[in-house]
Amino acid sequence: MSTTTASPPFEPLDPAGIDDLLSADEKAVRDSVRQLCNERIDPHVAEWFEQGAIEDVRGLAKELGALGVFGMHLDGYGCAGMSATEYGLACLELEATDSGVRSLVSVQGSLAMFAIWRWGSEQQKQEWLPRMAAGEAIGCFGLTEPDIGSDPGSMRTRARRDGNDWILDGRKMWITNSSVADVAVVWAQTDQGVRGFVVPTDTPGFSAPEIKHKLSLRASVTGEIVLDGVRLPHSAALPEVRGLKGPLSCLNEARYGIVWGAMGAARSSLAAALSYANERTQFGKPISGYQLTQQKLVDMNLEYTKGVLLALHLGRYKDAGKLRPEQVSLGKLNNVREALEICRTARTILGANGISLEYPVIRHMNNLESVLTYEGTVEMHTLVVGQAMTGHSAFH
Structure with missing residues (x-):
């Protein structure tokens, strides 16, 4: 027998109520990373992008290390030992600020640190991992x-x-x-x-x-x-691995973070477009009141929502030890491609203002052109999934 309860308010940037699928600990991790980004990075990141440099990368690394995001999904050696889902949520928040900041964290934790943690000697782990986790070594x-x-x-x-x-x-x-x-x-x-x-x-x-x-x-x-x-x-030499298994295992860790991170860039651009559409007046009313603009906003939000659900599902799989490399390729292929399209559509809503660094959209759009290529191109991930589906390799 069902009971009638009051529905929660509709959240424009979480229309499906995905937030209810997160635990209190997961929300706390997300919120702490979001707070650091809001206070420490967001006020400066457009200027860093324009200048082509982070003003104090070592200082930022120490702050990120103090928060515990470097190698946060690894155990021991000063690492936080958090879940894959918590790490993914952190990547989403970092990339909502800027793909370059998420790249700093991904390369540190999922590539360099993971390689040493998974394949290194005890001496190598003791020498490097605690300092890297703290952001004292990059x-x-x-x-x-x-x-x-x-x-x-x-x-x-x-x-x-x-x-x-x-x-x-x-x-x-x-x-x-x-x-x-x-x-x-x-x-x-x-x-x-x-x-x-x-x-x-x-x-x-x-x-x-x-x-x-x-x-x-x-x-x-x-x-x-x-x-x-x-x-x-x-x-x-890393003593525990020979062959391409070593570097490819590290790339798979970084790709998983991108599945989440790309949705951060998408959310930031969607939020900017929604806010702008509500404020920008043409022909006597906000442009958000026109059907074509609403269609763009809804389509963007649909793809964002599906991308976050996919990332969350893959995160739960990874935490359960069931995640396959082909599934990471599926997530990277879909989420980066859709995030880039969301950013491009957001740019059209902002019109000429969409190319200004006063708004985050063109910065995210440009960044995602790189994210689309690194850690495996669209072509490579397509063929990975295609081989898994058909049983035939089309790489050669």
């Missing part, structure tokens, strides 16, 4: 090369043995955090297959020129890694 992840993106097995960076040491030579490209990093996890070809190395960035022969003239992810540090006869001790 990490980067060297996989992509100037001519090698979607086919990491063809990488040209080499590591050869010299007595008890390793000598690394090669070049990596489009590496987030590289020019400010204290440690780099670098993947290289060896006579034992692809291996990972923990490389302190003050090692002779290591350099990280910053990449300039970007029109996307401008509030993010991006650079190269140049390895010119970098000599490392035997203990620098």
